[in-house]
Amino acid sequence: MRLDRKRRRRWVSAPARQPQPIGPALPDDATVNQVLDVALRIGEVLMASGAGASDVTATVIAVTSAFGLPHCEVDVIFTSISICCQRGSDLAPVTTHRVVRGRALDYTRLADVERLVRDITGGRTDPASAGTRLRNITEAPHPYPRWLATAAWAVMAAAIAVLIGGDTRVAVIAGLTTAAIDRVGRLLNRRGLPFFFQQLVGGGLATAVTLLMMWLHLLPTGVAPSLVVAAAITVLLSGLSVVGAVQDAISGFNVTAAGRAVETAMMSAGLVAGVVLALGAAVRFGLPNAPLADTLPQTALRLPAQALGGAVAAACFGLASYAPLGALPAS
16 A cells, blocks of 8 residues: 555656657748748749759759758649648648749859859858848849840851751841741730740741742742741740650659640640641732742751751850850850
8 A cells, every 4th residue: 555655656746758859950930931932942943944843853852951951842843833841740840832933044043043052052051141142143134135135046047047958048037037036926925925826926927927028029049938937936946845844754743744745735836826827828818829848958068067057056045045155165
């Protein structure tokens, strides 16, 4: 009896033990929110620049881990990024979400963000400084004026014309047509027109200009109209979207791959619809129904010119995408 009373007293007098939280020791709530915001905005820049979902996921996880959030789940789909930070067993997780609304190629901005990520993962910056640097990067204007980008697209189309078998006259016409398409597309983009209709207008404009020049006898004799149209619509093709879709499918991001595939299909459909509508309008109004799919010349003597055309086209694409000048010779 006496032994039972002693045990009872010892049990009553023993202090209640609090359960210890399971999980990593995390920063305060303000720092957690700041880190997640920086990681989301870095992922947004990568997604807007055409990076694959696997690259975006790996970068976001590297940023959060470097800032002391080792257990974060990242979900990347075609138009949004979500991050869930697990804070152990005694605290609710923090989940944040960001929608990627705009997609614009600016490789200078992308290079600056990559340098920022290297500084973060190397422990050379804190969340507050990283947020300030990232804000300055995303709010900075393009490194080159817009007219220079238009000129780069025009020279790229001219180089593509040489690459696919055209001569100097085809290159000049394709370059001027592409410059007009770029300016019209920029105007339509400012007004918020969907990309499908922008592609439709671009394809129709390239075909209509070529047919109109044929009707007015302004197209030089011997110039194949198909080369002019093909070179002019090259800048409207969805090459990066195709590469991104295949990369995401291989990496296992099937939802994002499906989204990119649908985007590619819609943009290509708009381009084809514009060409077909222009041809139909030409037939309706009695314009010359010239073949737009004639045979391209095949000769080994054009190989140096085609190699030069391909090199110039690659460099001009980098310039039109606001790449750093040092990257143009490499491209």
